[in-house]
Amino acid sequence: MSLLHMAVLAPFLLALIVPTLYKQFRQIHTGWFVLILPILLFTYFLRFIPLTKQGDVITERADWIPSLGIHVDFYVDGLGLLFALLITGIGSLVVLYSVFYLSKEKERLNQFYVFLLLFMGAMLGVVLSDNLIVLYSFWEFTSLSSFLLIGYWNERERSRYGAQKSLLITVLGGLSLLGGIILLSIMGNTFSIRELIAQSGQLMDHTLFTPALLLVLLGAFTKSAQFPFHIWLPDAMEAPTPVSAYLHSATMVKAGIYLVARLSPVFAESGLWLWLVSITGLITLLWGSFSAIKQTDLKAILAFSTISQLGLIMSLLGLGAAALHYDSIGENLYVAATVAAVFHLINHATFKGSLFMVAGIIDHETGTRDIKKLGGLMQVMPITFTIAVIGAFSMAGLPPFNGFLSKEMFLASMVNVLELNIFNMDTWGVLFPVIAWVASVFTFIYSMIVVLKPFTGKFQANLLDRKPHEAPIGMLVSPIILALLVIVFGIFPNLLSATIIEPAVTGIQPSLAADDFHIHIAFWHGLTPELFMTIGIIAVGFVLYLSLPKWQKSLQSLPERLSLNVLYDNGLRGLERSSASLMKRLMTGSLRTYLLSIFLFFILSLGFTIYWKDAFTLDTKHFAPIGFYELIVAGIIVAAAIAILFAKSRLTSIIILGAVGYAISLFFVLLRAPDLALTQLVIETISVSLFLLCFFHLPLLASRKEERMSFRLNNALVSIGVGVIVTLIALSAHSNKLFDSISSYYLENAYKEAGGKNVVNVILVDFRGLDTMFEITVLSIAALGIFAMIKLRLTRGKDPS
Amino acid sequence: MKQNDLILQTVTKVAAFVILLFAVAIFLGGHYSPGGGFVGGLMTSAAIVLLLLAFDLKTVTAILPIDYKFMIGAGLLISSLTVAGGLLFGVPLMTHAYRYIDVPLLGHISLHTAVLFDLGVYLVVVGVTMTIIQTIGESE
Numbered sequence: 001m002s003l004l005h006m007a008v009l010a011p012f013l014l015a016l017i018v019p020t021l022y023k024q025f026r027q028i029h030t031g032w033f034v035l036i037l038p039i040l041l042f043t044y045f046l047r048f049i050p051l052t053k054q055g056d057v058i059t060e061r062a063d064w065i066p067s068l069g070i071h072v073d074f075y076v077d078g079l080g081l082l083f084a085l086l087i088t089g090i091g092s093l094v095v096l097y098s099v100f101y102l103s104k105e106k107e108r109l110n111q112f113y114v115f116l117l118l119f120m121g122a123m124l125g126v127v128l129s130d131n132l133i134v135l136y137s138f139w140e141f142t143s144l145s146s147f148l149l150i151g152y153w154n155e156r157e158r159s160r161y162g163a164q165k166s167l168l169i170t171v172l173g174g175l176s177l178l179g180g181i182i183l184l185s186i187m188g189n190t191f192s193i194r195e196l197i198a199q200s201g202q203l204m205d206h207t208l209f210t211p212a213l214l215l216v217l218l219g220a221f222t223k224s225a226q227f228p229f230h231i232w233l234p235d236a237m238e239a240p241t242p243v244s245a246y247l248h249s250a251t252m253v254k255a256g257i258y259l260v261a262r263l264s265p266v267f268a269e270s271g272l273w274l275w276l277v278s279i280t281g282l283i284t285l286l287w288g289s290f291s292a293i294k295q296t297d298l299k300a301i302l303a304f305s306t307i308s309q310l311g312l313i314m315s316l317l318g319l320g321a322a323a324l325h326y327d328s329i330g331e332n333l334y335v336a337a338t339v340a341a342v343f344h345l346i347n348h349a350t351f352k353g354s355l356f357m358v359a360g361i362i363d364h365e366t367g368t369r370d371i372k373k374l375g376g377l378m379q380v381m382p383i384t385f386t387i388a389v390i391g392a393f394s395m396a397g398l399p400p401f402n403g404f405l406s407k408e409m410f411l412a413s414m415v416n417v418l419e420l421n422i423f424n425m426d427t428w429g430v431l432f433p434v435i436a437w438v439a440s441v442f443t444f445i446y447s448m449i450v451v452l453k454p455f456t457g458k459f460q461a462n463l464l465d466r467k468p469h470e471a472p473i474g475m476l477v478s479p480i481i482l483a484l485l486v487i488v489f490g491i492f493p494n495l496l497s498a499t500i501i502e503p504a505v506t507g508i509q510p511s512l513a514a515d516d517f518h519i520h521i522a523f524w525h526g527l528t529p530e531l532f533m534t535i536g537i538i539a540v541g542f543v544l545y546l547s548l549p550k551w552q553k554s555l556q557s558l559p560e561r562l563s564l565n566v567l568y569d570n571g572l573r574g575l576e577r578s579s580a581s582l583m584k585r586l587m588t589g590s591l592r593t594y595l596l597s598i599f600l601f602f603i604l605s606l607g608f609t610i611y612w613k614d615a616f617t618l619d620t621k622h623f624a625p626i627g628f629y630e631l632i633v634a635g636i637i638v639a640a641a642i643a644i645l646f647a648k649s650r651l652t653s654i655i656i657l658g659a660v661g662y663a664i665s666l667f668f669v670l671l672r673a674p675d676l677a678l679t680q681l682v683i684e685t686i687s688v689s690l691f692l693l694c695f696f697h698l699p700l701l702a703s704r705k706e707e708r709m710s711f712r713l714n715n716a717l718v719s720i721g722v723g724v725i726v727t728l729i730a731l732s733a734h735s736n737k738l739f740d741s742i743s744s745y746y747l748e749n750a751y752k753e754a755g756g757k758n759v760v761n762v763i764l765v766d767f768r769g770l771d772t773m774f775e776i777t778v779l780s781i782a783a784l785g786i787f788a789m790i791k792l793r794l795t796r797g798k799d800p801s
Numbered sequence: 802m803k804q805n806d807l808i809l810q811t812v813t814k815v816a817a818f819v820i821l822l823f824a825v826a827i828f829l830g831g832h833y834s835p836g837g838g839f840v841g842g843l844m845t846s847a848a849i850v851l852l853l854l855a856f857d858l859k860t861v862t863a864i865l866p867i868d869y870k871f872m873i874g875a876g877l878l879i880s881s882l883t884v885a886g887g888l889l890f891g892v893p894l895m896t897h898a899y900r901y902i903d904v905p906l907l908g909h910i911s912l913h914t915a916v917l918f919d920l921g922v923y924l925v926v927v928g929v930t931m932t933i934i935q936t937i938g939e940s941e
Contacts (some may be wrong), residue, residue, distance in 0.1 A: 078808040674835035678827075682843040686930070693937060754913055755899040756832035764837065765915045765922070769895045770917075773884055780873045783929040787870065790940045 002060035004074045007044055007169040008128060010037060015114045016248065020736070022110035030109040031099035034117065038092040041124075045076075046083045052078045052503040073130035078503020082342065083127035083251075083258055085500070086349050091120050091248040093478035097357055098242035100474040101364060112240070113150060119145035125250050127258055132181040132191045139177065139223075142252050149247060150239040159436055162235035165568070169232045173222025179258070180215030183208045184266070197265040197510065204269055206759030216259065217276055225258025225708050226314060227284040229563045230307045236332060237299040241360030244299060249306050257310065257345065260317050261508045266320035268509075280417030282435045284311025289442035293560030296557050298359040298369040298454065299444055305395065306442065309348045312410060313781025315436075318339035319413055323509060335509065336415065340409030342504045346680055347394065347402040348497065354482035355391040355450065360456055361471045361479070371449065381470050383480070385455045390483040394490065396447035396541070397440060397534060402489035404534075411436060411530035437533055445548070452545075506620045522655035596718060603721040606729065616728055619735035629670050636663045648708050650695050658688040675760045806855065813855035820848040828923055829916075838919035849931060854903025858938060869935065872928030880921025883914055 014037050022030045035619050051058060060076040076084070076616065095257045102109060116556070120143055125138030144167075151163030183192070187206045188196045196203070203209055220226075225233040247253070260277060267273045288308025295301045320338030361384050375477045386672075390401060397407030414436040489496060544551075610616050641658045647653045661684030670675035746759055746767060756762040764772050821844075827834075828841025852861050887896035899913035 205858070267869065418880055438847070505809065674839065678835060678840045679843070682840065686843075754915070756915070758831060758833055758835060758837070760835075761831045761837040761919075762915075764839075765831075765918050766895075766897050769884065769897075769915075769918060772922060773880055773895075776880060776922050777877065779927055779929045780877060783873060783932040785934050785937045789934050 002062070002129070003044075004058065004060045004073075004076065005062050005072065007041055008074060008121060008124045010041065011117040011124070015117035015121070018113045018117065019110045023112075026661045029099050029104050029455065030113050031095055031102070033206070034113045035095045035099070035394065036090060036097060037117070038120065042085065042088040044087055045081060048076050048081050049499050050078065052081050053499055055506060057504070057652045061132070070133045071131055072134050073192065074128045074131045075194070076128060077116060077507045078500070078505070079507030080127050080262055082346070082500050083254070083503040084124060086254070087120060087123045087251050088128065090246060092351050093353065093481060094242045094246040094333050097245070097360070097475060097478040098240070100472055101242055101360055106670065112149075115145050115148040115152070116243070116246070119149065119247065119252070123255065126255055128424070130193050132184065132193060132196075134724075135193075136174070136178050136181055138175050139219075139255065140171070142255060143167060143174055143223075145245050146236075146252055146608055149243045151223070152237045152240055152243065153238070156238065157237075159238040162232070162238040164238050166232040168572075169222050169229055173219040173229065173256075173454055176215045176222075177219025179213045181221060183212035183215065187212065193262060193266075200266045200269065203266060209270070210272065211277075213273060214265060215268070216283070217273075217280075220256035220259040222256070222279060222316065223259070224253050224310050225284075225307050225434075226256070226280050227287050227307075228564050230284060230288065231308055231568055234300050234303040235565075241356060241363065244302075245353050245356035245360070248303065249356050249697070250349040253306060253310055253543070254313075254345065254349075255611045257313050257317065257341075260314065261341070264317065264321060264508050265510055268324050274318055274321045276319065278315045278432075281311045281313070281315025281318055282432065282439075285315060286311075286435050286442075290438045292446040293442060293449070295553065296371050297354070298362065298371060298374075298450065299424050299719075301371075302355055302359060303449055305443070305446060305450075306348075306352060308439065309344070309352065309395075310651065312436075312439075313341050313345055313348070315432075315777070316344065316410060316413060317508070319417065319432075320508065334413070336409060336416070336504050337413035338508050339501060340406055340413055340517070341507070342498070342501050343402075343409060343493070344406035346488070346500070347406045350395040350485045350489065351391040351403060353373050353402070354387055354479040354486065355395065356390045357393065357475075357479040357482070361475055365408075365469060365471055370462060371453040373464065374454035375457035375458065376455070378455040380459070381455075383476055384471060385451075386473060387476075388451045388455060390486050391479075392447040392451035394486045396444045397537065398754065400490050401486050402493065405493050406529075408530050409441065411440070411565065412528065415529055415533075432554045433533075438536065440533075440537045440693075441541045441544065444537055445545050448541070449548075509564070510761045583776075596714065597716050599722050603725050604720065607721075608723050609733070610728060616732050617735045618731055622734065622737065627670070633663050633666050638666075646708065648697075654688060654695060655693045656685060657691070661688070673760075675758070810855045813851055816850050817848045820844060820851065824848065828919065830912065831919055832913065832915065838922030839926055841919075842923040843922070843930065845927050845931035846934070850934060853934070853938070858935070867931075869928040869931040872924050874928075874931065876921045876924030876926075876928055878917050878921070879924065883918040886888075886914065 007329075014034065018030060021033050025033075035301045048058065057075055057077045059073065062072040064070050064072045095113075097110070098116075117351060119142060121137045122141035126135055126142060129135040129138060145165040147163050150166055151159050153159045154163075184196060185191050187203050188199055189206050190196060222229040233248060233253065237244055239247070264273075285308050288304045288311055289307075291303035292301050292308065316337045320341060323334035323338065351683065353796060359369060362374065363383070365381065366374065370373065394401035394403030397403045402528070410440055411433070414433040417432040637660055639691055640663065644656050644660075645654050647656060661680065664681035665684065666673075667678045668680055746763055750759045750762045754762045754766045756766070809822035809921065822882050824847075827844065829843065830831075831837030841846065852864070858871060873925060884895050887894050897914045897918070898910050899915070901911045903909050908935030
């Protein structure tokens with residue numbers, strides 16, 4: 001247990017004592033206690049920056065299940081550190097914000113902070129684990145705690161729906177990730193990511209490589225809300241706003257991004273990876289930005305915008321994989337894509353976090369998030385407006401904010417695709433910049449909607465429940481810090497480049513030397529094609545935004561049909577309905593049907609086995625000669641058995657059944673089994689008397705007429721089938737005796753060893769006495785059961801008759 | 802009208818003892834000739850059932866004041882103790898021992914722990930059969 005382990009475990013430990021703190025100090029908002037931890041962790045992780053800057057990696061190990069090769073290996077490199085800083089940094093701001101956002105009196109704060117801390121710890125575990133199984137455990141922990149946080153207001157139906165949806169989708173991805181991990185461990189014979197990366201060259205040729213790639217990507221795509229698994233994210237907006245800001249913009253949705261980035265060195269050599277990641281990212285980017293425009297709820301716009309920005313980062317990571325296909329790193333344009341991805345990841349966390357907090361403030365102060373009701377808040381909430389402007393302009397990619405830089409780098413990478421001459425990129429590659437450009441126009445439009453609709457225009461006080469005023473300063477601190485970061489990163493991007501981005505990019509593409517791509521970050525000025533694209537985006541976007549009222553109506557009628565939610569809802573309902581109807585059809589409650597299926601399965605499985613293995617043999621060598629008496633007794637039994645089928649009264653059936661039993665005891669006599677014959681005789685008598693007793697007590701209902709068994713073809717066929725199968729198996733088993741019987745041992749030793757001459761009895765009480773022991777136990781249970789059934793009738797007292 | 806079953810009752814008085822003796826005979830002879838605890842127990846209960854048929858439950862309970870459920874328990878106890886007895890002598894479960902001894906009047910006979918086990922079986926079988934028949938007979 002190192003300090004690093006303690007750092008990851010600390011949120012879990014604090015979560016343990018949060019309820020006590022909540023109960024003990026009711027006057028103090030619980031969030032204040034919680035706030036200490038992420039700040040401590042943030043400063044702790046800051047200390048790693050000088051180390052990772054030099055390319056050092058810090059590794060710590062603790063044993064968990066060493067026999068299975070599962071160790072809790074944590075390691076800090078540039079990529080892990082970047083995420084750890086995001087998690088703890090934004091975590092601190094979100095906790096501070098939530099202190100002012102959530103009411104001390106009305107909310108169950110203990111639950112909120114326990115869930116939030118669980119999430120924080122799980123997220124740290126995901127980004128710092130080297131062992132894939134440990135990573136998976138934390139991964140599912142994030143799904144679970146996110147489920148709890150989305151459903152925090154569990155009295156609301158929409159919250160429960162959103163929580164269920166997100167859990168179903170992310171756990172589907174989580175399980176497929178587990179499959180991918182297992183395949184990876186089979187291929188590389190290790191769970192360690194670094195060891196897998198070290199042998200990535202051999203893994204490429206393994207047959208399991210493609211399935212593992214697909215499964216891992218499915219996990220990453222569901223978690224990061226990529227198309228078509230993005231549908232859970234807008235519904236997760238039912239969570240409290242601090243949760244949306246933290247989980248659904250800055251951290252959890254980036255877990256998938258992290259996974260793709262982390263496993264890039266393992267998979268990126270494959271063209272499938274490049275195509276899947278970049279195309280999925282682009283589709284998500286386009287679809288998310290397109291869907292964001294038609295939303296009227298602020299948080300829904302931000303949710304779709306998150307989806308689209310995640311798609312952007314994902315597509316950049318996909319293109320970054322192309323870097324591995326070029327030897328000359330010096331002029332490698334595709335490393336720039338990875339740099340852009342990492343840079344935009346940081347930028348997105350800052351501006352999206354602040355925008356969510358702005359949305360929360362508007363909701364908190366006006367009581368609504370509907371942009372149709374909001375307007376003219378600029379005068380009432382000037383500070384909030386300023387933050388919103390900074391965040392939204394950065395999101396739209398306007399200078400001088402950080403979004404502008406990363407958007408430029410993004411467009412540059414997309415343009416560079418045209419020069420990529422691998423995997424048929426030269427033919428379809430032209431789509432990349434086009435999609436990117438169109439999506440950026442959409443992004444511009446919804447960014448303007450976010451900032452202009454609520455804050456400009458006419459102030460409609462009558463539509464609002466409360467009288468809006470500026471938020472308390474405590475609530476504003478976190479978004480102000482984030483907005484300041486947006487500006488600082490925008491003006492001084494090189495603050496980040498050497499300290500954080502470079503080590504992170506080395507984490508994603510470890511084959512690169514540290515100083516080769518240094519220039520790309522520093523180089524961000526010049527009259528490049530992407531600058532003209534940005535000018536085009538602003539011009540077209542501005543025109544489209546101004547004409548928005550004209551075409552938004554037609555937009556709103558279109559997308560409902562195309563929504564994937566309909567598919568999800570119908571799919572879920574169809575699944576429930578079809579399984580219900582299947583169960584209804586299979587589980588009829590009729591014993592007759594169940595017996596029929598049991599026997600059918602018996603016939604089919606055994607019959608198929610006999611046929612498939614060609615198992616039937618008939619060998620008459622061991623057959624004994626058939627005696628005269630045996631023929632007669634067999635004849636009696638067959639005749640009696642058939643007669644039972646056609647007996648009209650039950651009494652007759654019982655008597656004939658008795659006849660069968662006595663005939664069998666005759667068989668025992670003929671086959672020289674006196675003990676069996678004796679027992680069979682007595683038992684048959686007892687059971688026939690019991691049958692008569694049952695028969696005597698059958699209720700005499702008018703409907704219960706004594707009649708012959710009705711004939712059903714199904715039943716006849718199944719019973720004949722069972723008979724035939726059993727006969728075939730018996731014949732073949734008799735013909736295939738591989739070994740002699742052990743009975744000779746008993747015959748020889750019954751007197752010598754056990755001092756008895758009745759071999760049957762010696763076997764029963766001596767050689768195999770334990771069987772007898774438990775058979776008499778069975779009898780005892782039966783007797784007590786009958787006693788209990790008859791004596792302990794609870795209904796007796798109520799029914800005097 | 803009370804049925805007169807004098808003949809049945811008189812025959813029963815003789816026959817029940819014959820059946821009982823036969824039952825004991827096949828129980829004790831089980832190790833050497835067909836029979837044993839199971840059939841012996843069934844025959845014994847047949848004798849008691851015959852008594853039940855000829856007289857009635859009350860009378861038979863007065864003659865044989867036995868709770869057959871205890872008999873089941875006793876039988877299981879004897880059998881399981883016999884099974885476990887081997888452990889006392891450091892041999893595996895279910896190890897039997899026997900020895901031939903000369904007894905005045907009876908002559909050269911063997912004593913076998915398997916008989917104890919069989920006695921358990923016998924008691925359980927009598928107990929089970931009689932519990933079932935008595936319970937069903939008493940129910941209305």
